[in-house]
Structures are given as C-alpha cells and as structure tokens.
Amino acid sequence: MKKLKRRTTSTLIMAVLLVTVFVTQAGAVDWLAEEDISNMPSTTIRYWYYETPEMTALGKLEKEKFEKLFPNIKVDARTAPPAVDNWELMSFVVGGTNSHIHHSVNNESLWYIDHDMLFPLDRLPGFAEELNRFEPQMTWKWKDGHSYALPWYGATTMLMYNKEIAQEVGLDINNPPEFYDEFLKWAEKLTEKDASGKTVRYAAAIDPREAWWRFIITGYNLYIAATGSGDYISEDGTQVTVADTPLQRKPFEFIYELVEKGYFTNEIYKVNPVYGGLTAINWNFSAETIFDVKRNAPPGFEYFLGPYPRPKESPVERFVGRLFVRELVLMRERFLRGEAGDRVNRAAWEYMKFLEADEQLAGMFKAEGMLPCIKTFETDPLFTAEIEKYGAPLGQLLEARSGAVHMDLNSVKTTEVQGALTLLIVKLQQGVDPAEALAWAVEEGNKILAE
Structure with missing residues (x-):
C-alpha cells in the first residue's frame, strides 16, 4: 500500500474537521428561537434575589419551583x-458573577444599553x-427600536x-394642600x-434615607407635579432642561424656601x-410604606395622604406623580x-417569564406590597383579595399611578x-441661591451629555 504523505494526511484531517463542523452547524439548534427548551442541554444561569429578607425567602421558593419545571436549568442564586x-x-x-436577570429601573437600563450589557428581549x-x-x-x-425590559412592579408616591x-x-385632614401657598x-x-x-x-425631611434619593424623591416629584412631565433632558439628548422656564424652576425655588x-x-x-x-x-x-407602618409604627398610629404641591400657574389640573417602575x-x-x-440567554429568558407569571407576582405583592404592572392586577381574584386588605390608601395610590x-x-x-x-438638591439644602444652584446643575449636566 502506498503510504500517505504528511501533507496528504493533513489535508484529509482538515477535510474531516470541516465536514464535522459543517454538519454540527447545520444540525445545531438555534436556542434563541426555540419556544420549547425542555430538551435543551443542562444549562446554569445566575440570579440575585431581591435583597429584603421577605423577597429572598420568596425567591428561594421560586427557584425550587422553577427547577422542578425545568430540571435541565440550574439557577445559581444568592441574595x-x-x-x-x-x-x-x-x-x-x-x-462573570452578576445576575443574568437584573432588577433595574428604566432610566438605569439606558446606562446598561450604553455599555452593551443588555440582550434585546424582542429577539x-x-x-x-x-x-x-x-x-x-x-x-x-x-x-434603536428594541425593547430591553419587562416591568416587574410599579408605583407612584404621595x-x-x-x-x-x-x-x-x-388642620383639615380632609383637604390636604394642593398648591405651594x-x-x-x-x-x-x-x-x-x-x-x-x-x-x-x-414639617418634613428632604428625604429620610440617603443623599442619592434626594432628587428622585424630593425634587423630581415636585418637578413632575408642577410640569406634568418627567423629562429633564431635551428630546434629542443634548441639553439639561430643568431651568428653561420659570415653571420648571419653581419646584427648586420652593425647596429652597422650605429649607430657609x-x-x-x-x-x-x-426609621420613618x-x-x-x-x-x-x-x-x-x-404601597410598601403600608407594610412598613404595620412593622414599625407605634400602636394606634394613623395617617392620611395628600398630593405633592404645585404652583397655581401649573397647567396640571390634577395630581401627576413620578412613575417608578x-x-x-x-x-x-x-x-x-x-x-x-x-x-444561557434563552434559559434566563425562561426564568424571567416565570418570575413575571401571575402566581409569582401575587407572591411578591403579598410579601412586600410591590404593585404588579399587569393589566389584570385590579380585577384578577388572585390579587383582589389582597388589594382589599390595604384599604383606602392603596386605592389612592392606584388612582395616582394611573x-x-x-x-x-x-x-x-x-x-x-x-x-x-441630586447635588442641586444638596446645594439648596446648604442655602445656595436657587438661580446659582440651577445654573451649576445645568452646566454640569450639559458637560456630561457632551462627553
């Protein structure tokens, strides 16, 4: 038999490898497009439980339930x-240790998009x-035309x-103030x-927790109540707009006056x-505060709700709040x-859909008072019995959320x-004149947008 030369042998091996690769690719499953992944090879995803003790306990039960439904998917979970x-x-x-399914907020998600961290869900x-x-x-x-998120829970505040x-x-508790005066x-x-x-x-605290929330909670709610809009950047994304008009400046002047x-x-x-x-x-x-009242308020504590005040020249005819999703x-x-x-991406999508299923959303609402964003929330018996327990305050919040x-x-x-x-609010707290503080914030914000 004639011996094969080294070059001939190498050529044959390469041909076999090419055929193998071709066959493998031709027969490979496009898991991103598969509706049914029950026969997908064993896959591990990472997930971080929401950090409260109640949500961590619920998360552990959900993980166990999901892994029974999908034995081929392991959820490596932690708080x-x-x-x-x-x-x-x-x-x-x-x-490589982050959660594949992240609890985000819509404006934070934009940062993740900018850093190429998110998978488009519409794919x-x-x-x-x-x-x-x-x-x-x-x-x-x-x-860019893509959808990157599903709402998990959403609320407004009062x-x-x-x-x-x-x-x-x-004071007349049946008529809380609507306007600045x-x-x-x-x-x-x-x-x-x-x-x-x-x-x-x-009368109040700018925000009873940490400095980061001082714009989101204090300044932003007043800004939206006055203008009816959540925009503080121009539509083309090039300019900070919080000081463009007298009406937009009013909420920050009001904060300064309350501090002064x-x-x-x-x-x-x-503690509250x-x-x-x-x-x-x-x-x-x-809605989560309703839970907090039960846990931390003294016996017999009573409260009532009111809107964030607005200037009388505001075009807003009723209370408009900030939607936190x-x-x-x-x-x-x-x-x-x-x-x-x-x-991994496909398995994470399956787990995300599982977390968004009605039963899991009902468990979240019951555990922490987080309000699901589904259309049937206020009509489905799975939720309505729990809604009734909250009484009038939740009804006011749901009306405001709409x-x-x-x-x-x-x-x-x-x-x-x-x-x-946020630093704008801190400056107002420190007694800096509103015009000066706003000019600084706009200049700093425009520098960020121009980078």
Whole structure:
C-alpha cells in the first residue's frame, strides 16, 4: 500500500474537521428561537434575589419551583449585594458573577444599553405576547427600536401626613394642600419649636434615607407635579432642561424656601421619622410604606395622604406623580460564546417569564406590597383579595399611578445627569441661591451629555 504523505494526511484531517463542523452547524439548534427548551442541554444561569429578607425567602421558593419545571436549568442564586450602583455592578459583570436577570429601573437600563450589557428581549420567542400582559404606560422602547425590559412592579408616591399632629394644630385632614401657598401654611403649623427656639418637630425631611434619593424623591416629584412631565433632558439628548422656564424652576425655588424657613430638616433617619413625631410628613409614601407602618409604627398610629404641591400657574389640573417602575432586564452572557452562550440567554429568558407569571407576582405583592404592572392586577381574584386588605390608601395610590409619568428616557446618560441634579438638591439644602444652584446643575449636566 502506498503510504500517505504528511501533507496528504493533513489535508484529509482538515477535510474531516470541516465536514464535522459543517454538519454540527447545520444540525445545531438555534436556542434563541426555540419556544420549547425542555430538551435543551443542562444549562446554569445566575440570579440575585431581591435583597429584603421577605423577597429572598420568596425567591428561594421560586427557584425550587422553577427547577422542578425545568430540571435541565440550574439557577445559581444568592441574595443581591446591598445598594450596588451601576459602576459597582460593572465589577460583577467583568468578573462573570452578576445576575443574568437584573432588577433595574428604566432610566438605569439606558446606562446598561450604553455599555452593551443588555440582550434585546424582542429577539426572544414569545416576547410580544408577554409584553401585551402589561399596562402600556409601564413599558418603553429605546430609540434603536428594541425593547430591553419587562416591568416587574410599579408605583407612584404621595405625601403621608401624621393624622394626630395635623389635628392637634387644627388642620383639615380632609383637604390636604394642593398648591405651594397652601402647603407653606401647613408646613408652618406642623413645625414646632420649644421655649428656647429649638425646632423639636419639622414639617418634613428632604428625604429620610440617603443623599442619592434626594432628587428622585424630593425634587423630581415636585418637578413632575408642577410640569406634568418627567423629562429633564431635551428630546434629542443634548441639553439639561430643568431651568428653561420659570415653571420648571419653581419646584427648586420652593425647596429652597422650605429649607430657609426651617420647615425641612436635612437629617437622615433609618426609621420613618413621622412615626415618632420628629417630622409630620413622610415625603415618599408608597404601597410598601403600608407594610412598613404595620412593622414599625407605634400602636394606634394613623395617617392620611395628600398630593405633592404645585404652583397655581401649573397647567396640571390634577395630581401627576413620578412613575417608578422596577423592571427585569436580561444581562447577556459575556463569557460563553456561540451555542453555549445562547443557551444561557434563552434559559434566563425562561426564568424571567416565570418570575413575571401571575402566581409569582401575587407572591411578591403579598410579601412586600410591590404593585404588579399587569393589566389584570385590579380585577384578577388572585390579587383582589389582597388589594382589599390595604384599604383606602392603596386605592389612592392606584388612582395616582394611573396618571403618573415615566422618569426621563431621552438619553443613555440620564442617570449620570441625575447625579448632578441630586447635588442641586444638596446645594439648596446648604442655602445656595436657587438661580446659582440651577445654573451649576445645568452646566454640569450639559458637560456630561457632551462627553
């Protein structure tokens, strides 16, 4: 037999490999397009439970249930690290330890898009049907034509007044203030000083938690109540617009006035200061606060709700609040390539749909008071029995939510600009003139947009 030469042998081996690759690729399953993945090879995804004890406990039950439905998908789960911001999250992404399904907020999601971290959900099977389950108001599509998120829960907030204090100072609890002049009169009465002139009770706190929320909670809610819009960046994404008109400047001038007159405190509290009478108003009442009242308020504590005040020249005819939507996004697999990476992304999509199913949303609502964004929330018996337990305050919040507006979605840098606007509120707290503080914030925000 004639011996094969080395070159001939190499050529044959290469031919066999090419045929093998061709056959493999030709017969490979496009998992991203598959409706049924029950026969998909074993795949592991990562997931971070929402960080509260109640949601972590619920998350563990959900993981167990899902893995029984899909034995071929393993969910490597852990409780989310506390208060991870965008850049801190990036370290987990680079290290390959982040959750494939991330609990985001719509304007934060734009930052992830800008950093090429998200997988477009509209590329996945069943997306249109899934999206149709949610209130259109709660969803959004980015300028590139893709959808990157599904709403998980959504809410707006209102002002919460300590009923006992309001009655003690002679205020009409059935008619909370709607306009700035009315609110200033209430704030004066709700603020109390002792014989030495020391303030022993403030009307409210700028925000009782941490500095980062001071624009989102305090400034933004007043801005939206006054203008009816959540936009603080121009539609083309090039300019910060919070000081363009007298009406847009009014909310920040109002905050300055409340601080200057001693009605607002700059203190940060770990527990709602309204419960102990340190302040008379909570600036951020949500459905979750109803739970918090049951857990942390003293026996017999009573409250009532009111809108964020607005200037009388505002074109807004009724209360318009900020729509806060916590959403689920798919952090695309960055390390596994080809078919293996596709399997991870597809498995994560299956788990996301599972978390958004009615039964899981009902469990979340019951555990933490987080309001699902699905169209049937207020009519489905799965939710209505629990809704009734919340009483009138939840009804007020749901009515307010129906007219609430999204946070700014005009630029992928909206959260970075938000940082400048947060410092704007801090400057107002420190007594900086509103015109000067606004000019600084606009200049800083425009620098960010121009980068």
